[in-house]
Amino acid sequence: MKRLWVILFVVPLIVPGFAQHTIILKGLDKSGFPLEKTSGKAEIIEKDKTIRIKTSKGMKFYSFNDVKEVVEKDGTIIWSYEEYNALLLNQALIFSPHRVIVNTQTGRIHQSGVLHLPDSLYQKEYGFKDLAVSDGFELCKACFDSRPDIYDYDLEKQLTTQSIIAIKNRNEIMYEHERLEFLSEMMSSVLNRWPEPLKGYSYRLQIIRDDSPNALAIAGGNLYLTTGLIDMVENDKELEAVIAHEIAHVERRHTLRSFKVFQEKQLGARAIILLMATLAAASGNPNVEALSQMTKLLAEYSTVLAVKGYSRELEMEADMFAQLYFQENELNKRNLLTVFDRLATYSSTRLGYIPETNAFSDHPSIRVRIKRVTDGSFYTLPEPIIIKLAPVGILNTRWEGPITDQPPIKPKEHLSQKEKRIIESVENNFISIRIDRFYKAPSINSTTKNELFLLGSIKNNVSNHYTLKGMQLYFPGKSGVTPLSGFTDINIFAGGNAEFIGRLTLWDFLSESVAEEIINKHLLGYVSVSQISLDKEKKIKKGGQVTQIASLIIVE
Numbered sequence: 001m002k003r004l005w006v007i008l009f010v011v012p013l014i015v016p017g018f019a020q021h022t023i024i025l026k027g028l029d030k031s032g033f034p035l036e037k038t039s040g041k042a043e044i045i046e047k048d049k050t051i052r053i054k055t056s057k058g059m060k061f062y063s064f065n066d067v068k069e070v071v072e073k074d075g076t077i078i079w080s081y082e083e084y085n086a087l088l089l090n091q092a093l094i095f096s097p098h099r100v101i102v103n104t105q106t107g108r109i110h111q112s113g114v115l116h117l118p119d120s121l122y123q124k125e126y127g128f129k130d131l132a133v134s135d136g137f138e139l140c141k142a143c144f145d146s147r148p149d150i151y152d153y154d155l156e157k158q159l160t161t162q163s164i165i166a167i168k169n170r171n172e173i174m175y176e177h178e179r180l181e182f183l184s185e186m187m188s189s190v191l192n193r194w195p196e197p198l199k200g201y202s203y204r205l206q207i208i209r210d211d212s213p214n215a216l217a218i219a220g221g222n223l224y225l226t227t228g229l230i231d232m233v234e235n236d237k238e239l240e241a242v243i244a245h246e247i248a249h250v251e252r253r254h255t256l257r258s259f260k261v262f263q264e265k266q267l268g269a270r271a272i273i274l275l276m277a278t279l280a281a282a283s284g285n286p287n288v289e290a291l292s293q294m295t296k297l298l299a300e301y302s303t304v305l306a307v308k309g310y311s312r313e314l315e316m317e318a319d320m321f322a323q324l325y326f327q328e329n330e331l332n333k334r335n336l337l338t339v340f341d342r343l344a345t346y347s348s349t350r351l352g353y354i355p356e357t358n359a360f361s362d363h364p365s366i367r368v369r370i371k372r373v374t375d376g377s378f379y380t381l382p383e384p385i386i387i388k389l390a391p392v393g394i395l396n397t398r399w400e401g402p403i404t405d406q407p408p409i410k411p412k413e414h415l416s417q418k419e420k421r422i423i424e425s426v427e428n429n430f431i432s433i434r435i436d437r438f439y440k441a442p443s444i445n446s447t448t449k450n451e452l453f454l455l456g457s458i459k460n461n462v463s464n465h466y467t468l469k470g471m472q473l474y475f476p477g478k479s480g481v482t483p484l485s486g487f488t489d490i491n492i493f494a495g496g497n498a499e500f501i502g503r504l505t506l507w508d509f510l511s512e513s514v515a516e517e518i519i520n521k522h523l524l525g526y527v528s529v530s531q532i533s534l535d536k537e538k539k540i541k542k543g544g545q546v547t548q549i550a551s552l553i554i555v556e
């Protein structure tokens with residue numbers, strides 16, 4: 001009894017000592033999402049280059065390079081990047097984690113403490129690696145991680161390896177083809193003018209000996225064109241169109257994305273979430289059973305990809321980005337259309353003789369794609385729409401009342417203990433969505449409707465795993481509530497991100513004003529999200545997929 005008293009007495013004393021700092025963060029993080037203000041107790045650890053902020057909902061970590069200042073509530077600056085930078089450069093800090101050494105003979109930049117440094121005669125010191133890079137030196141591959149800084153990169157790399165094997169097994173690659181050098185240069189030129197920031201893959205173009213015109217791109221930047229395709233075109237600009245389309249497959253990560261769909265078909269949605277979450281949770285200490293299951297799936301999928309290519313949806317997405325490349329570089333869209341027409345004509349004149357291995361063999365689908373490219377166009381937003389998700393309650397999935405811009409949520413008194421716990425643990429901006437552009441085209445299925453495609457990425461900002469079940473958008477006085485189709489069951493694991501494309505189907509007379517609302521960032525609506533919870537054995541807890549967190553869309 002006495003002990004309990006002590007505890008009760010101590011706790012209120014600790015709380016006022018928990019000093020709150022307002023943390024001001026600058027710029028964009030690596031996925032292009034803006035950093036934001038946060039508050040909590042900041043712990044600045046110069047050795048690890050991190051600023052740790054203890055909030056009421058757990059620790060958050062920020063890199064020195066992202067944070068501009070740490071400010072007290074009264075405005076006092078307790079840490080600033082500039083000051084820290086200056087101290088480093090003046091060598092005033094005894095321990096400098098940022099210091100690098102350049103080998104002036106090879107031009108390579110190394111970490112300061114390693115054993116493979118050159119003789120001191122050939123050493124040049126810098127306070128920061130970025131300074132050495134801007135002086136034209138190159139990062140040592142051992143000292144610095146040069147892999148693209150993107151989520152799921154390791155999984156994608158395994159997909160690349162397996163797919164290369166599958167393609168090599170079925171095709172003859174022509175390493176000495178006379179057009180190889182020309183086409184590789186053309187590919188570099190397309191990459192240099194690519195309309196989006198490149199993810200950092202290393203690209204390679206190869207030619208396959210095959211009479212039927214075809215092209216394929218796989219994860220990691222491997223592009224394949226057949227001799228049949230090269231012989232079929234009449235002008236090189238058409239090959240530029242094909243290359244742009246193939247690069248879009250790589251940059252939009254279509255191998256990875258279709259692998260995830262394939263996984264789900266093979267194992268079922270629940271099992272795959274379990275498998276992915278097991279691997280994500282166990283990084284560094286991989287679960288052997290989950291790993292071997294994954295390896296088996298990778299091999300199976302790669303064969304399917306080599307034979308069937310991508311789905312019609314992904315082909316259309318690649319067409320959109322090829323079109324964007326043409327649009328942004330003021331190139332003539334006609335070259336995109338003529339190469340499609342050649343492919344469509346080719347397959348119609350040989351109907352019945354098209355082997356399954358041809359990704360372009362689906363003749364009606366090429367005609368649809370031609371129509372889409374002819375009539376559709378891209379709108380790049382003056383500035384991206386950044387959406388933060390703000391949890392408001394647990395979605396009432398049995399709601400049958402009127403649909404409004406507010407999500408139907410369960411009354412607080414009807415929530416189970418578990419639901420209460422979930423909703424209390426989710427913080428504002430746990431997920432953010434970034435939309436850079438949209439694409440508008442007449443509907444393929446209806447002459448009185450238009451389709452608006454929103455393209456962007458989603459980021460999970462916290463340490464829980466989530467599945468996005470759907471997004472409902474609302475344009476007041478215009479379309480009412482419209483679901484964003486294609487935006488379903490997107491899994492994003494802790495700290496990860498994912499590309500998305502969502503489609504709004506609208507009556508002709510509404511589409512113009514809805515497009516305007518998007519440009520003006522007048523977006524209302526909500527997203528339903530379910531939390532993937534794991535227990536101690538890293539198994540999904542029952543019901544983890546049923547509870548849906550209703551989150552309002554907050555546009556920056």
Ligand SMILES: [Zn+2]
Nearest residue numbers: 110140142143
């Ligand atoms: Zn090194």
Ligand SMILES: [Zn+2]
Nearest residue numbers: 245249315318
């Ligand atoms: Zn394609």
